[in-house]
Amino acid sequence: MPTALVWFRNDLRLDDQPALQAALAQGYAPVPVYIHAPDEAGPHANGAASDAWRHRSLHALDGALRARRSRLTVLRGPTLPALERLAAATGAEAVFWTRRYEPAFEQRDTTIKRALRRGGLHAESFNGALLIEPWDVATKQGDPYRVFTPFWKTASAQLRKPRPWDAPKRLPAPPEAADATTIDALGLAPKRGWDHDFWTQWFPGEIGARAALTTFLPRIAAYPDARDVPAIEGTSRLSPHLHFGEVSVQRVFAAIGDADAPPEARAAYQRQLGWREFAHHLLHHFPHTVDRNLDPRFDDFDWAPFDAVQFDAWTRGRTGVPIVDAGMRELWHTGWMHNRVRMLVASFLTKQLRMHWSHGARWFMDTLVDADLANNTLGWQWVAGTGADAAPYFRIFNPLLQAKRFDPDAAYVRRWVPELGTPRYPAPIVDLAETRDAALAAYKRRG
Known part of the structure; x- marks a missing residue:
């Protein structure tokens, strides 16, 4: 039976997996492979929280494969030579994968597909996301x-x-790969175990x-x-x-x-x-939007100089604005934040502190278990007012009114800010009314 490599990336499942489905439908024995090549993600790779999730998700995928008599072959990059070596070692005639849409991966995958085809392999990608x-x-x-x-x-x-499409109940056992490594050897799991609390709430896989x-x-x-x-x-x-x-x-x-x-x-x-x-x-x-505004009218916007002290207070949940601090602490302890609160903490950083949205976007990419370049870029630019937005005004969320509306009993805030109302809780690092006026003034100066 001819073999085909099924290259897993951000499609860590067997159910409704179009690359796996294509391999089986075309009569191939699939060789599941994951290639660790973090340098190929470019400057916007997911961070430590995502790595911690990926570590567990890869183990879950390997377990699901082994339950079907298969297993995940884990290799180190660069990706193209790794695929070529594995194809030669296993006698694979084809390579199948599902597409990713981040700019670095779109360019890389196009190059890989062309090279594999030049080498005589059938290379095909699918929409799986x-x-x-x-x-x-x-x-x-x-x-x-x-x-x-x-x-x-x-x-x-x-x-x-x-x-x-339903996952297959059985899969053929793949051949061994001489240069294979292990999931644990990739070093994705935090060494100090700071992610311990994540897994009381999440079950990757x-x-x-x-x-x-x-x-x-x-x-x-x-x-x-x-x-x-x-x-x-x-x-x-x-x-x-x-x-x-x-x-x-x-x-x-x-x-x-x-x-x-x-x-x-x-x-x-x-x-x-x-x-x-x-x-x-x-x-x-618009791949440039990972770094630059979608709306070029904001390219000369009067952002405040980066303030390391204020940014540190924001990241640590010590701004003195309860719902903002609650959100940032939820993020730190769980790797996740409620979407309404994400908008509020982003608005505080980009409007009240008037720091460029990219500072917050980078922090989210490092600390969120669901860090996604597309969603993260859209969300931060939407809140900052620099992206895809039909609203003809400079949106500024009032965190106090938002808390009163969506957390009227302060149940969320008190869960994450138990010292609220005591001398241990800091005063606000900025005056909300003054900074709102300053942001609106900057918007008017923009024209």
């Missing part, structure tokens, strides 16, 4: 969208009901992803209102599972569509999946 490819949605003029609502209207009209989806489905009816309340489990908490591809977005979209909930509630969550699609649409078409 999105509902619709970024290049399949365009305005009537053929341009990429910059505003979400018309994007989602066009994209959703093209969607068809997903028909996810395909089983954990399906459990999170199953837990969320009965709560969909309450989702439109509950999603904004940080003190309760009102969101799906699927973001890291989706980022690492432990569950397919097609599977999630189909499950939500079939859920026993009002149509408007199901549509509200599917719309959030639409925002994820939009983020990848923007990243593909």
Whole structure:
């Protein structure tokens, strides 16, 4: 039976895995492989929290493969020569993988595909991460969208009901690779165990992803209102599972569509999946936005000089603004932050402290277990007002009013800021009214 390499990346699952499906459908015995090549991610690689998650997710994938009599072959990069050596050693005739949309990976994967084909291998990539490819949605003029609502209207009209593919019950045993290493040898797990608290709340891997989806489905009816309340489990908490591809977005979209909930509630969550699609649409078409503004009118905006003391207070949850501090502490202890609170802490950094959004974006990429370049870039530029936004005003969230509205009993704040109201809690590092006025003045100067 001929063999094919199935190259796993951020698609760490066997269920609804199009690269694996293609290998089996075309009559190949799949050789699952993961290649560790962090240098190839460019300057915007995911950070320590993501590495900690990946370590556990890779172990989960290897366990799932071994339960089917296969296993994950782990190699070190560079990627192209690693694939070529493994193909030669196993006699593979083909290499299959699912696409990634980060600029560094899009360029690298194109080079790899061409080189493999020149070498006589059948090389093919598939959409395993999105509902619709970024290049399949365009305005009537053929341009990429910059505003979400018309994007989602066009994209959703093209969607068809997903028909996810079930994971195989058995797989052929792959041959040994002489230069294979182990998952533990990659050094992804933190040496000092600072991530210990993460795993009281998270279960990386395909089983954990399906459990999170199953837990969320009965709560969909309450989702439109509950999603904004940080003190309760009102969101799906699927973001890291989706980022690492432990569950397919097609599977999630189909499950939500079939859920026993009002149509408007199901549509509200599917719309959030639409925002994820939009983020990848923007990243593909405007790759420069990982560093620079989507809206060039903000290129000369009067950002304040970077203040290391204030930034440190923000990262440590010591700003003296309770809901901001609660969010930053939740992030530090769990590797995650509620989406409403993400907007508030980002607004505080970019508006009240008036620091460039890239400082916060880098911190999130290092500390979030769901750090995703597309979503992170969209989110920070949306809050900063420099990105895809139809709103004709300079959005500034008032953290005190937001806390009163979405955490009226202070249940969320008191969980993460137990010293609130005591001498141990600091005074605000800035005056919220004064800094808001200063931000608006800077906006007016921009023109």
